Amino acid sequence: MMADRRRVNGPPSGTRPAVFTADLQLGASATDRAQRQRQPSELRKIFLKTGLIPTASGSSYLEFEPSASLAAARANPKSLIPPSSALKLACTVHGPKPLPRSAAFSPNIVLTTHVKYAPFAARQRKGHIRDSGERDLGVHLETALRGAIIAERWPKSGLDITVTILEAEDDRWWGSAPDSHDASWGMMNVLAGCITAASAAIADAHIDCLDLIAGGVAALVADESGNSAAGTTKLMLDTDPAEHRSILSACVVGYMPARDEITELWLKGDSSKASLEEGDDRSGHDALIDGAVDAARGAHTVLAEAVRESLLRIVGQS
Amino acid sequence: MTTSVPKLAIPGQRLGSISAYSAGPGTHVQQSNIYASIAGPVVVDPAISQTNKKSILRVSRIVAGIDPSKSNQASSAASKKKPRYNTLPAVDSIVLARVTRVQKRQVTVSILVVLDDTTPANPEANQAASDNDNIASILTTAANPENHSSTDELRFQALIRKEDVRAVEKDRVVMDEMFRVGDIIRGSVLSLGDQSFYYLTTARNDLGVVMARSEAGNMMFPVSWKEMRDPVTGAGEQRKVARPY
Amino acid sequence: MSNQRQASSASQVPHLSPAELSYLYTSLSLPKTPIRPDGRSPTQFRPLTAETNILPGTNGSARIGFADGTQAIVGVKAEVEKTILSNETLASERGAGPEPTDQEGSTTAAVGGHGSWVQMSIEIPGFRDDDALPVFLSEMMRESLVGAVGTDENSDMTGGLKGRLVINKRWHWRLYIDVLLLSQPLAYPLPLLSLTTHLALLSTKLPKLKSQGEEDPFFDDDWAVAEYLYPRSSPSTGAKISSSSSRPSFVRPPVTLLVISVGENIIFDPNREEIAVADAVLAISITRDTQAGHLRLLSIRTVDPPSRLTQPGVPNSENVNMLGAVAPTDDIAVLNPVTGEEEVPGVWRPRRGGAKRSVISEMVKTVLKKGGVGEEVLEGLEGVEVS
Numbered sequence: 001m002m003a004d005r006r007r008v009n010g011p012p013s014g015t016r017p018a019v020f021t022a023d024l025q026l027g028a029s030a031t032d033r034a035q036r037q038r039q040p041s042e043l044r045k046i047f048l049k050t051g052l053i054p055t056a057s058g059s060s061y062l063e064f065e066p067s068a069s070l071a072a073a074r075a076n077p078k079s080l081i082p083p084s085s086a087l088k089l090a091c092t093v094h095g096p097k098p099l100p101r102s103a104a105f106s107p108n109i110v111l112t113t114h115v116k117y118a119p120f121a122a123r124q125r126k127g128h129i130r131d132s133g134e135r136d137l138g139v140h141l142e143t144a145l146r147g148a149i150i151a152e153r154w155p156k157s158g159l160d161i162t163v164t165i166l167e168a169e170d171d172r173w174w175g176s177a178p179d180s181h182d183a184s185w186g187m188m189n190v191l192a193g194c195i196t197a198a199s200a201a202i203a204d205a206h207i208d209c210l211d212l213i214a215g216g217v218a219a220l221v222a223d224e225s226g227n228s229a230a231g232t233t234k235l236m237l238d239t240d241p242a243e244h245r246s247i248l249s250a251c252v253v254g255y256m257p258a259r260d261e262i263t264e265l266w267l268k269g270d271s272s273k274a275s276l277e278e279g280d281d282r283s284g285h286d287a288l289i290d291g292a293v294d295a296a297r298g299a300h301t302v303l304a305e306a307v308r309e310s311l312l313r314i315v316g317q318s
Numbered sequence: 319m320t321t322s323v324p325k326l327a328i329p330g331q332r333l334g335s336i337s338a339y340s341a342g343p344g345t346h347v348q349q350s351n352i353y354a355s356i357a358g359p360v361v362v363d364p365a366i367s368q369t370n371k372k373s374i375l376r377v378s379r380i381v382a383g384i385d386p387s388k389s390n391q392a393s394s395a396a397s398k399k400k401p402r403y404n405t406l407p408a409v410d411s412i413v414l415a416r417v418t419r420v421q422k423r424q425v426t427v428s429i430l431v432v433l434d435d436t437t438p439a440n441p442e443a444n445q446a447a448s449d450n451d452n453i454a455s456i457l458t459t460a461a462n463p464e465n466h467s468s469t470d471e472l473r474f475q476a477l478i479r480k481e482d483v484r485a486v487e488k489d490r491v492v493m494d495e496m497f498r499v500g501d502i503i504r505g506s507v508l509s510l511g512d513q514s515f516y517y518l519t520t521a522r523n524d525l526g527v528v529m530a531r532s533e534a535g536n537m538m539f540p541v542s543w544k545e546m547r548d549p550v551t552g553a554g555e556q557r558k559v560a561r562p563y
Numbered sequence: 564m565s566n567q568r569q570a571s572s573a574s575q576v577p578h579l580s581p582a583e584l585s586y587l588y589t590s591l592s593l594p595k596t597p598i599r600p601d602g603r604s605p606t607q608f609r610p611l612t613a614e615t616n617i618l619p620g621t622n623g624s625a626r627i628g629f630a631d632g633t634q635a636i637v638g639v640k641a642e643v644e645k646t647i648l649s650n651e652t653l654a655s656e657r658g659a660g661p662e663p664t665d666q667e668g669s670t671t672a673a674v675g676g677h678g679s680w681v682q683m684s685i686e687i688p689g690f691r692d693d694d695a696l697p698v699f700l701s702e703m704m705r706e707s708l709v710g711a712v713g714t715d716e717n718s719d720m721t722g723g724l725k726g727r728l729v730i731n732k733r734w735h736w737r738l739y740i741d742v743l744l745l746s747q748p749l750a751y752p753l754p755l756l757s758l759t760t761h762l763a764l765l766s767t768k769l770p771k772l773k774s775q776g777e778e779d780p781f782f783d784d785d786w787a788v789a790e791y792l793y794p795r796s797s798p799s800t801g802a803k804i805s806s807s808s809s810r811p812s813f814v815r816p817p818v819t820l821l822v823i824s825v826g827e828n829i830i831f832d833p834n835r836e837e838i839a840v841a842d843a844v845l846a847i848s849i850t851r852d853t854q855a856g857h858l859r860l861l862s863i864r865t866v867d868p869p870s871r872l873t874q875p876g877v878p879n880s881e882n883v884n885m886l887g888a889v890a891p892t893d894d895i896a897v898l899n900p901v902t903g904e905e906e907v908p909g910v911w912r913p914r915r916g917g918a919k920r921s922v923i924s925e926m927v928k929t930v931l932k933k934g935g936v937g938e939e940v941l942e943g944l945e946g947v948e949v950s
Contacts (some may be wrong), residue, residue, distance in 0.1 A: 096406060098474045098514075105513040107874045108913065130693075136702040139695050143867040150355055152875055154406060156474075156510060204653045205330055206379050208355040210346060210916055211330030256496060256917065258330035259355060263917030265845070266860035268710055272852070286924050287858050293920065307328045311357045315326070 004128045010119070014030040033173045034069030034083040036236070036243040044086075044300045048196065050204040050308040051313075058093035058205025060306075062197040067240050081218035084242030085123075087189060088167040091197040093205040096157035103158075108151035109207075110158045115194060121168040122186075130185040133184060137191055140266060144195045144254030145216070152210040158180050159207065164192045172244045185219070185241040188252040188266065192217045195254045195264065196299050203307045211256035213263060216296030218288050219250035220271060233273050235287055237295040248273065251288040265289065286310030323362060327354035327377050330504045334375055342376030349416070352358040407432050407474060407516055415476060415518065417501045423480045425497045427505070427518065428473040476516035478505060483558055485521040495544075495556040504560050525558035581876030581911035588840040592826025606929070606936045608832045611758070613947050614767040622791065623767025627759040631834070634745040635755050635764035641719065641792075643730065643780055644680075644737045648831055655690065676725030678709040680735055684870055685742040701742075704757060705925070707817040707848030708740075708764075721816065727792060730780050750835040751866070753846055757819035761944055764816040767792040800813040817850040817861050818940055822926045823868075824918065829929050831936055839867045843918035847930050849937045858937045860927065868914060876911040 038044070053059035066074065066086040073083050099110060115137040116182070117126040130138075145161065148260035169186035192215030199213045219239040223232045233248055241247055249269025253262050271284035323334055333345060334351045337454035341347050342363065344356045354377045363374040407413055407429055415427035419488070437515045483491050497503065504525050520526045523543070531556055532538050532548035539545050540559045590598040597605055607630070610630045620622035621638040628634040683705040685697040709725055728736040740763070741754050768789040774781035783789075793816060823833045823841035830837060838844060844866040852859040930937045 099474050101514045103513065104871075108872055120546070132698050132702060135693065135695060135698040139699040139867075140864075142695075143865055146871055147915065149870065150915060152913060156513075157406060162778055201404045203357050206358070208346070209329050210348070210353070210355065212328065253919070256330065258332070259348065259916055260917060261917035262923060263865070265863055265865045265918075265923060266865075267860075268706055270710075270859065270861075273861050283928075284926060285863070286920075289920060291925065304328055305329075307357050308326065310326065311326055315359070 007128060009127075009240075010125050017048070023274055034067060034236050034240075034243050036240070037068040039239075040234060040236045041294065043295060044240070046299060046302045047195070048200055048302055050200045050306055050310040053090070053092050056092040056094055056201075056205075057096075058201040058203070058207070060091045060197045060198075060200035060204060061089070062091070064087045064193070069243075078279055082280045084173070084240055085167055087165075087168055087169050087193045089163055089165045089190070089193055091161065091194070091201040093159065093161050093165045093198075093201045094206070095159035095205070096154045096207070097160075099156060099158045102289055103273060109149065109154035111149065111151075112158060112160045113138045113145065114160065114162045115141055115165070116163070117165045117168055121165045123170060128221065133187060134285075135207075137187060137194065140141065140164050140191050140264060141194050141198060143186070144213060144264030145198055145202070147261075148199065148209045148211060148213040148255070148256060149202065150210060153208045159205075161198050161201070163198060165190060165194075169240065173244075185239075185247050185250055189217050189239075189241070191215060191266065192252050192295070192299070196303055200303055200306055204310060212257040212300060212307060213254050213256050214296040214300035214303050215252060215254055215264075216292045216294065216299055217250060217252045218271070218291030218295055219244075220248045220269070220284065220288060222246040222248065230272050235291050237291055237298075249284070251292045253289065253292040253296055255293050255300070257297055257300050262293070323360055323375065325360060326358070327360050328357045329353075329355055333360060333377075338372065339375040340372040342374040344377030344379060346377060407476075407510075409507055409509060411507050412525075413505055413507060413518065414539070415501060415503055415505060417497045417499050418475075420493050420497055420499055421444040422493060425478050425493060426515075427476050427478065427503060429476055429516070430473065430502070474478070475514055475517060476507075476518045477511070478503075478518045478520060482508065482517070482519040482521055484526075497527065498530065498557075499554075500531060501527045501557070504528050520558055520560070523561045526558040528560050528562075530555070530557055579836065579873070580675050581874055584873055585876060585909055585911040587836055588825060589909070591830065591837060591840060592828060594827060597828040597830060599830070603691075605828060605830045605940075608754075608756065608940070609834065611755075613762055615762050615947065622638070622769065623765070625759050625762035625766060627755060627762065629755060631749055632746060633749050633752070633755060635752070635759040636743045636745060637756075637759045638741050638743075639763050639767045639792075640739045641743070641765075641767070641769055642737045642739070644735055646729075646733050646735050676723075676727075676729050676735065678705075678725060680725065680728050681705060681709050681738045682844065683740045683742070684710075685744070685756065687744045688747055695762050699754060700753060702761060703753070703846055703848075703862070703864055704819060705740075707819060707850075708760075710817075722791075724816070730772065731777050733777065734780050740764075745911060750833065751821060751838055751844075753819060753821045753866075754832050757848075758940075758944065761816045761818050762947055765793055765944070766945075767790075815851050815941065815945075817848045818937075818944070819846050819848040820937065820940065821846055821932055822930065824922050824926060829926050839869050839873065841870055842914055843922060843926075844868045845923065845926055847927060849941075851941055857933060858931050858935075860931060860939075863919075863923075863927065864932065870914040873911065875876050875911045876912055878910045880909040 012244040044067070047063040047065070048060060048274060050058070050060045052061050067084055069083045070086060096109060099106065103110070107251065114130075116130055117134060120125050121129065125133075130317050141161070141163065149159075169189040171184050171186040195213060195215030199209075202209055203212060216237070216264055217239060218237050220233045221236055221239060221244040223234045236244075239250065247269070249267065249271040251265070251267040251271075252267075254264035267285060267288060271288050273284065321560050324331065327333060331354045333339075333354055336347055336350045336352055339362070341352045342361075344358065345352050345356065346355045347353070352375055356377050356379060358377045359378060361376050361378050363376065365373050396459050412433045413429045414431045414433065415423055415429045417427050419426040441490060476498075480493060481488050483493075503520060506525055507524065508517040508519050511517045524552050527546070530538050530546055532546075532551065532553060534548055534553070536548045536549050536550045538546040538548050538555065540557075541554065542560055543559055543561070544556055545554050546557045546562055566684035587600065599605070601609075603609070611627050613625065613627045615625045616623065617626050617636070618638050619888065622641045623639040624637060626634065626636045645857055683701045684692070684693070685701045690697055699745065709723070724738075730740060740760060742760060744752055768786075768791055770784075770786070771788045771790055772780060773783050793814060821832060821838075822845045823830050823838055824843045825837070825841055833841065846864045846866055847862075849858050850861055850862040851857075929935055
């Protein structure tokens, strides 16, 4: 494990919060998994604002609405551990600026993306050096954005996009054992947030792009409403992994509504068991992609409103 | 032209059909429609040439109404709105640049500001409210020798080759008598150049040194097309001077 | 930041002129009958040579060489490791009190296995370990590897590869998959690396366990009785798993296929020149569904098409050198029906935008359909003799 010796590092393996017997007697309510209160196609509210960082040529801040259970737990804490977390991230865009002297001539803008979790962002502490998951997110984000930017308008220049994640989504409920589905579902929500926020920041920096690109997540989750047979699944938009017992597969897209095009698609998990409605003959992965696109359309309305708002703010200053 | 053009546009917003307008800066064309590619006010420029009867639809990068009176002081510029260098130098655009290195065959400059190229070589461009609205503050800080900081790496670098300095007597050019390190010059972009440098020219009367300090460190005033003078010591120094307005 | 590579594809931009790119694009996008530079059919793979078990110091290994000279070696090594019970499991055991319900919590952890038990590292000449391309490739391949979960209830492979790595509650195997690309990546190296990894995992053997239950693990010294990580149908293993059909019904490691779309055509296993003009690039991971016998999708990822970074061509009407040489009516921009962009025929424009949903859906369908490319590839790999 590489540790940055220039900093005072936290304990390497994290610490466990103390559990007091009094809390245990409180009953199950404190340590129950949060349940999804939203409709399957209902998204969490998004807060998005641009132009908050004056030294950057473009910036944005994005926050997801805390889920109902999280809001309740914050107002009336029963446990030291919050039941879930809500995404908070900041994105800055620097540039266009000259390429470093060592770089070769490029007729297009050169995009550099950098996604970093703050050390305190997730339940498990993150180091200061980017790990492979963060680098992977950076590549995903770059793929999503490069399709949206009109790169040939900015020859010989570079654009640095930095996303700092202040609070990340959990991969699963903290109380459930890491079962076979321990994939990093939270990362997919983070990526969708990164795409939306970066798009707002790019618009704020006045970089030419084809459309405001929005990120959306859809997932197939095991059905928990006891009245149906075991093993059935449900398609849900904008899933919070902490609210579900088991996520079978999930999909995140970067989507441009004006062109109806997907620049980034990341789907994983077993989507073959999708139980869709009668007469719906789409295969599981198609339904998932469509669901994620619907979620992205929802995020796009917020995104468009945020960009318009910042434009009006500047115009209104005169 | 049945559909009205929106006043403000955000990227991806449809502005009009290509049959009614032609696409200008800040827009792109897709499926025979013009879409905005940046956020800003939509401007319809009337047709200029006879061959093209369509008026040009563009989205302005410049959000009108940023108060120019406030941004004259460098201090308020920081608190209000940072100047944004997101207008790239293009061929034929007029730039202000600071000389960073003088060699026998060429001088190296770093580009400070790209002037509005809708009104090239027009001093009124400075008055237009734009991203470049505090040119004065940029120049005064840039002309100070103490401020030659390391920020040059964040600026676009350019070269003026010996043969591009002036239009006449090109073979008699001595670089030391044309530019000194720290001078602020106005130049026109010849080409995007190679991987690291743009190529500039000053071979026009209105191009050349606009601000310079003497050896004594005083700001000089121009007296002829090739001389500037120190108001305190009275000593003259040779420069390729731009025509003052 | 200056030394950081441009991500996955940028470093792969081939040095083709706009004219060459335009020619390639036109011939690859011919409706229904694309003409590939090397004369392959759209679904045909490049010829390759493969061998397995070439490294005696590993549990399993493979080498694949493409005809263009690119080669990859994969070595799989396994180590026994103590399972660290997670905080959560411990907490649930303690919290459960005197009742013996703690068994439930710990067995789920034991059966499930953990994705971090599989470690993958990819070395590509000319790239640093932490460059975007190797990281992206290894995450992509590891994701489908640990994500594949067996559906066959009575096989060892319940829980997929992760489940197979469990020895007992306190011990598990840790798998190191080291991928070495021996030559400069001429094309996007994903198909080569994925096929090689597949073969290496197929040939991987773990020593036979002699201890039982929750004892500390103790293995048979005899390498001849070692068991395959992925059980095979050959009688020597003795791993008889009910198979009703002649089709091998064993869990197989996943394969990741690289698919591109050019115009309306879908093309598999693109070489470097073909991927340079692709409209969309997808990496699709599949495996064989043990019960149903058909293929199952594990993951899809978009790969940044290098065509976005290419140099544009200049139409004659805008070319200063050609002023007056051609009538301006010579090249009139026409609408490309696929991308929706105005283009002058024969003049290359870098791609922009993304892929339509219908195109993505069609690409996945071509991989998954019965008798499609996915089955063909898996059958081909099955045919490689594992000694």
